[in-house]
Amino acid sequence: MKTKLILLALTLCGFSTITSAQDLGINPEKYTAHNKGKFFVSWGGNRESYSKSDIHFKGNDYDFTLYDVEARDKPKGWHVDYINPARMTIPQTNFRLGYFISDHYSVTLGVDHMKYVMYQNKAVDFSGNYPNVGSYGETLPNGQVLLTEEFLTFEHTDGLNYVHTEVSRFDDISKLFRITDTDKIQINITEGLGVGVLYPKTNTQLLGRDRHDDFHISGYGLSAKAGLNITFFKHFYIQGELKGGYINMPDMRTTKNSDDSASQHFTFFQRIIAVGGIFRL
Numbered sequence: 001m002k003t004k005l006i007l008l009a010l011t012l013c014g015f016s017t018i019t020s021a022q023d024l025g026i027n028p029e030k031y032t033a034h035n036k037g038k039f040f041v042s043w044g045g046n047r048e049s050y051s052k053s054d055i056h057f058k059g060n061d062y063d064f065t066l067y068d069v070e071a072r073d074k075p076k077g078w079h080v081d082y083i084n085p086a087r088m089t090i091p092q093t094n095f096r097l098g099y100f101i102s103d104h105y106s107v108t109l110g111v112d113h114m115k116y117v118m119y120q121n122k123a124v125d126f127s128g129n130y131p132n133v134g135s136y137g138e139t140l141p142n143g144q145v146l147l148t149e150e151f152l153t154f155e156h157t158d159g160l161n162y163v164h165t166e167v168s169r170f171d172d173i174s175k176l177f178r179i180t181d182t183d184k185i186q187i188n189i190t191e192g193l194g195v196g197v198l199y200p201k202t203n204t205q206l207l208g209r210d211r212h213d214d215f216h217i218s219g220y221g222l223s224a225k226a227g228l229n230i231t232f233f234k235h236f237y238i239q240g241e242l243k244g245g246y247i248n249m250p251d252m253r254t255t256k257n258s259d260d261s262a263s264q265h266f267t268f269f270q271r272i273i274a275v276g277g278i279f280r281l
Helices: 002-023
Strands: 038-050 051-057 064-068 093-100 105-118 125-130 152-172 186-200 200-204 211-216 219-232 236-253 262-280
Touching: 002 051, 038 105, 038 219, 038 236, 093 152, 105 262, 152 219, 152 236, 186 236, 219 262
Parallel strands: none
Antiparallel strands: 038 093, 038 262, 051 064, 051 262, 064 125, 093 105, 105 152, 152 186, 152 200, 186 219, 200 211, 219 236, 236 262
């Protein structure tokens, strides 16, 4: 009889504690309440825009600069190559692996695989000298040159690889959308700054010389971003970002001859959509 009374008393005490906690509005802490110690990884695609740039070419028998050269990206569009392991380097992609050092700040390592293609058959100003002037169909009566394929093809299409580290801030704004259960859906804004190196595979054919197309550390980049992150069921998210930056490449390979090189600097603007996962080990 005493045993039954003790069990009944413990049950009533437990029920009373739960009821009191509910009355006070105390709920178990949500997984999404804190980020510190979590890892995340993402994969996505991008489109890019580039500013005009001056490109300086130099070698043993030439030294000239092309001014205000225009370039574009090389989009793949919606394609299975984004998730095909054998062809993932063909589209324009973004990879990130990160870790939250606090609830609001993360550190990431990433690769922005952009593509840069110089517009052909555009007239540009130039200064300097090169051999066999006029033999590439490039000379114009106003002193400009025409960017014919015989004169110059120039692109970073495998690609304009920005290998960088980034520090980002995350803030939960779910309350603005009247979302109370952030373990089901959570909305965050994020901003970040990045710095890294450029490791392009520059595809160039210059003045009819042997084509060059090898990876080479060519310079550095700086970037800033802002984005919107939507996390579903605690562990999966989609993130959209706007990202701008500056690229300076003073040492680009242009031919098989190591004495030949080019340099340029420009700004870029990316639009990124990525999917990812976030978890705690």
